[in-house]
Amino acid sequence: MPRTVDRAEQRRQIGAAVLRLASEQGLDEVSVRTVAAASGRSPGAVQKYFRTKDEMLSFAAELAGERFEERMAAVDTARPPREALRALVLATLPVDAERRAEAAAQLAFALRAAHHTELGAIRRRVDQEVREALGAWLASAGIGRGADPAADRLALADAVIALSDGLALRLLYAPDDREALLCALDRALDALIPPPVPHS
Template sequence: MPRQVDHEERRRLIAEAVCRLAEESGLEGVTLRDVAGRAGVSMGAVQRCFRTKEEMLLFTLGQIGEGVGERVRARLVRSPAQSAASALGHAATEVALLREEHRAEARVWLAFVAQAAVSAPLAETLRTNYAALEAMFARLLGEAAGGRALPVPLDPRREARALLALADGLTAHVLIGHLTADGAQEVLHAHLARLWELEGGGAGGGPASGL
């Protein structure tokens, strides 16, 4: 009896092949034929999973976004007793993809961001991913600011947008060599510390120590 193919598992296998090709040469190097070869499946198998290249890219981008989100959530769950400010620092660090083991993922992510500038469907998927991250940042910012005697009220949504833009920008600056990973971490550290420096204790007790 022939082995039944797990359709979703094959789609994920193909998405992994897309990522490997995108890491090596950007999305311009991704063709259905090359993806089939890298995934070790036939062209027909790829076409049965995805009707078009764009559909394949959309699925892959969704997989990448889910992976980042799951990693952020796992990081927060591992330290349930941490303050909201420290949790925010951990989350921002994960989103920025600064660690060496995430360098390949960062290259793939930026390849998709570049392609989204000329692809409305990819841009829509990215906006959905960013909206979810922004909402998480805003929640953590609101929790961290609660009870703090800040002279100027903190707007969680506005600060979440700024933090997300900073984290995303740092990814690019590290990849092109403008900043080292440590240098980017210092920039992120300083930004988060400044959110709380007007409080009586300065940056101490804020997210800086948790990065």
């Protein structure tokens, strides 16, 4: 009896190989041939699932976005808001080998997305989903000030995303500065979400 091939799983395995190559060697080295070698397949087998390099890159960008969202979803957001927000940002940072590889791949995708319409659209969609999810969590945590709390929450979500992106970039090329950068994270979070004023 012929073995059933799980097409979705095959695509994910190939996408994971694209992410590894992108993180280790950059997107210029990604091709049907190199991805085939990295995933233990023939070029013909890879082309059953992805006809072109651009198709592989688009799928890998989606896969990286999924992994990012899964890590954020795994954070216990029931803890106090300042602690939960710190944990959410930490979930996005390249503080271990796997996340470092993904962050390097994400940076490579971001550079390509500046000149590639489809990749740019994927990046913007993932960013918007993260922004909306973070804004919804801030609402559930009761965070939002001023005349328009909803707008305030989205502005805060944008600030947190910018903070995360900047720290991730610095951690990629200056991993030895990790402790100083995590201290910078704490200072920024204290400014974004000031501790409650004690009642006298």
